[in-house]
Amino acid sequence: MTGMKGFWNALPTEGRWLLSTVAIQTLGRGLTLPFTIIYLHEVRGFDLALSGTLMGVIAVTALLVTAPGGTLIDRYGARAVLLVGLTTMIAGCALLAYATHPAVAAVALVLMGVNFGVSWPGFNALVASVVDGELRQQYFGVNFALVNLGIGVGGIIGGFYVDVSDPATFTVIFLADAASALIPMALLLGPLRHVRTNGGSDDDESAPTASYRSILRRPVILWLTLITFVAMFIGYGQMEAGFPAFARQVSEVSTRVVGFSFAVNTAVIVLLQFTVLKLIAGHRRTRVMQVMTLVWAASWLILGATGLLPGSITAAIGVLAFMGVFAFGETMLQPTIPAMYNDLASDRNRGRVNAVNAAAFQGGAITGPIVAGLLLDQGWHAGYIATMVVGCGVIAVLAIALERRLPAAANGVPEPAAVE
Template sequence: MSSSVTLRQFWTQLSREGRWLLSTVAVQTLGRGLTLPFTVIYLHEVRGFSLDLAGALMAFIAVVALLVTGPGGALTDRVGARAVLLLATTCQLVGCAILAFATTPVLAALAMAFLGINFGMSWPAFNSLIAAVTTGEMRQQYFGINFALVNLGIGVGGIIGGIYADVSQPHTFTVIFLADAASMLVPIGLLLGPLRHVTSRHETPDDAEVGSGSYLAILRNPAVIGMTGLTFMAVFVGYAQLEAGFPAFARTVGGVSTGVIGFSFAINTAVIVLLQFLVLRRIAGRRRTRVMLVMCVLWALSWTTLGATGLVPGAAASIGVLTFMALFALGETMMQPTIPAITNDMAPDHLRGRYNAVNAGAFQAGAIGGPLFAGFVLDRGWSTAYVALLVAGCAVIAVLALVVERLIPPSVNGVPDEPVLTADPATGERAPQGQPGTT
């Protein structure tokens, strides 16, 4: 696909199944946005759970997700992405419905278990389904636009939830969690209707070695190891800090208001929604690993900018926080299309679920480890060391990207394979292999 492709051209070239899958993303994630920013508030201020217990329940989601990701990837390869996605989405519906009425920790834990199953199993299944309806450069474009629509849905949902939900009226939280549950009917209807024939399931080739589909065998692939490390570090340095370390640093070191922090997340959504397609046009046909290098530069600049907020007062610190978020979000628009595209272009068709599960596991491990790191360092007042280590982490991501570049073929890295030149015996001139020389 040419880098000059427009959004209309992308939509025209997309398969009918791809259009169905993409057109409902913002709607189904709007429900998630209604509840995502307010779950801890709901558990603590509405249901009366301690903050420690509320935090533990939120972490339980990630633990369950990590446990089911591997089985979810294997199941995706065995029965198909559509069936696994139906199961996972139904678990999300059930979990949100239980959470709406969870007056005890046991009920809340049960709800979180269902949410964790969805989070862990839906990732490899959904990415495999995308790979089943897209190919080549179209796949990278799709992952990027899907990311923008997810952010749009969550952002709009967060605004609506913030306006509607009121801790003095507990029923408002019951309503938004039930609305989140109801939003799952959209993908369920899609999977039972227009996408009922798309499975992404492929038979194992006859010449495949025995045991080649095990996770151990997959992790022996140096390229998979490189991508796993790269994904873990990108999440550890990026998303995990955005949700935990950044708010804590901005408040305790930068001294900015919660209003500024909230507005910064609105800027994050705006940058992604407004610039994602423009970025996709600029990176089309370029090496994906080199795009990751640009992301590392942007993230290093963003963390350095955040670190500077501790050295300046008042309004300057607030501007620094907002600048940090804009730079970070621009880096996100480069990460989100590239990592899943490399993973799915690298994966054999019959092992796509497992490859996506390995990548999802790396993401979840980073999401668990990142907040623990942020809490340990910032609780001790080591703010300078915190920023320095994150900038160093960006450098590690860059090194891993260059390592991966040497381990994957150009086609997996987003550019056509370079033709092998051979000499024409008649003329001595060199031409691409399989093509005649010039006469």
């Protein structure tokens, strides 16, 4: 695998445009990501269970629009669908900034969920249409590092800026999140306006079928989707709800520590992602996921231990350590799953294959905040941590099952192998 300079030189112009603004456009997301549930619970006064459920509204909406979104991507292209999604994101963030009633917050989160539902398959389809081969896995990994750079810097700024006693500070960060969506919109209307992702009409009888039914009939897709769901449930489904709530209510750390923890997460990803990409190149992606589960299990045990010394410096250090170890696991997961889905897809069904991936992601994001809110609201702190650790073990078992069905090329191994 080449270095960063070689990777950049190998990218087509469209790929460079996509990567060059990632960190800036995700800065707004970083401002709000660690603090949305804190905003709903501590600023607007909604109880913790309701706040967790409201956070799940984003994922419920995203799940509902993901399937039709994937179909529209295959029919009309990712660019058009992404522009619609970004418009709803701007409206949702602006509305949430002034939401003082749960119903208003719910509407805002629905609008944001529309964008999340179409942006995952849309962006992945856009990337896959621009890069292929080994460059694709590298791209997903580098892009992930840049996304986290923007989110991490935003988390630091947000941690210093927001004040639970001053609702106006939260209004500002949500409006900034809305403004950040204008950057990808400008790219899609300008330099990327000619990028094509759709493979033609479904009425083209000479092309193979691209229906969801045919996609989901493939056992390898089903196993990969199940892994994605569990990984999202115990991973990213907890980053906006379970982790901040545990850190505040159980570990009793400040919002500043929560913000800094996201910065630690970012630092680990940015510093290690390219190194990890070099280490995993040529290795089975399913084996990489098994290593990742051990790392994630360790991170959740670290977080659980912080509850033994609430409000202490040790607890604060533990919260930061949790995010650092968790981030190391992320550097193994994020380049592999999107690459596997897109290596199993064709240009004809890429939008829908990525929509299946997104649906699993949103499914985990739906159940994650709800389960976290219920467990923590009932004071079942140890049970919450245990649930996360057991989930890591489930992923390891599923990865072993997937390996027997996954084609060698899709598993990151160049040698040919029989499919299933």
